[in-house]
Amino acid sequence: MDKKAYLTIDDGPSAYTGKLLDILKKEKIPAIFFVVGKNILKLPNSKSILLRILSEGHIIGLHSMTHNKEILYYSLNSAESFLHEMNELNKLLKNVVGYESSILRAPHGSFYNFRLGHYTKLKKSRFQYIDWNLDSRDWFFESVDDIQQQIQSELQRIGNPAELVILFHELPQTVKGLRQFIDYFKSQGYNFVQYSENEKLVVKQVKSRNEKIHYLKLIIRWHISDKVKLFKMNVGGLVSWLRK
Numbered sequence: 001m002d003k004k005a006y007l008t009i010d011d012g013p014s015a016y017t018g019k020l021l022d023i024l025k026k027e028k029i030p031a032i033f034f035v036v037g038k039n040i041l042k043l044p045n046s047k048s049i050l051l052r053i054l055s056e057g058h059i060i061g062l063h064s065m066t067h068n069k070e071i072l073y074y075s076l077n078s079a080e081s082f083l084h085e086m087n088e089l090n091k092l093l094k095n096v097v098g099y100e101s102s103i104l105r106a107p108h109g110s111f112y113n114f115r116l117g118h119y120t121k122l123k124k125s126r127f128q129y130i131d132w133n134l135d136s137r138d139w140f141f142e143s144v145d146d147i148q149q150q151i152q153s154e155l156q157r158i159g160n161p162a163e164l165v166i167l168f169h170e171l172p173q174t175v176k177g178l179r180q181f182i183d184y185f186k187s188q189g190y191n192f193v194q195y196s197e198n199e200k201l202v203v204k205q206v207k208s209r210n211e212k213i214h215y216l217k218l219i220i221r222w223h224i225s226d227k228v229k230l231f232k233m234n235v236g237g238l239v240s241w242l243r244k
């Protein structure tokens with residue numbers, strides 16, 4: 001059976017989008033570009049870049065307006081903010097290129113970032129979120145060799161799954177190595193396919209023990225900081241009530 005690979009590229013549009021598109025066109029490979037609203041507003045030629053993404057058969061997905069962890073996950077109304085930013089981004093896309101998306105990627109991934117509110121609100125919304133099961137860590141490594149090494153060891157670690165969702169970013173090292181990375185996945189029996197928006201893509205992340213411990217600590221810290229904020233708010237409310 002053919003193994004499927006979905007290529008996803010986050011954090012654009014950027015100065016590298018055009019170069020990435022050139023490579024994908026040559027290789028005849030479809031991708032999902034998860035774009036950030038503030039980058040659309042910042043980039044002078046974002047309209048033509050976004051139109052080019054669409055006209056060359058790729059998909060645009062939502063990746064928030066701000067990409068700000070504090071707003072999207074740590075604030076008291078983070079779930080509302082999260083959904084609000086996705087809706088705002090859709091409005092922006094509609095204005096700029098007349099396109100709306102129903103798929104999103106949570107900045108930094110949903111795993112260990114989403115609270116219960118994020119899951120419940122998303123379930124009621126028209127959005128579907130897509131994580132990844134292979135992180136190229138191109139955001140961490142600057143050399144093509146290091147990224148290649150990471151890809152190979154990750155693929156082995158997660159056991160060559162039948163469905164691969166690969167995470168890349170719009171970075172110079174990714175532009176430089178993309179052709180080579182694509183060749184590698186093909187050599188491992190993967191077929192690059194396009195995602196269709198009514199497809200339910202199930203992505204199971206395989207976390208290492210160290211990662212799990214790291215995130216567990218984070219969750220405990222966030223939880224405590226939330227409680228402290230709530231407590232302060234309640235005390236503040238009580239004090240002002242007493243003063244009335």
Ligand SMILES: [Zn+2]
Nearest residue numbers: 010011107108
């Ligand atoms: Zn991102």
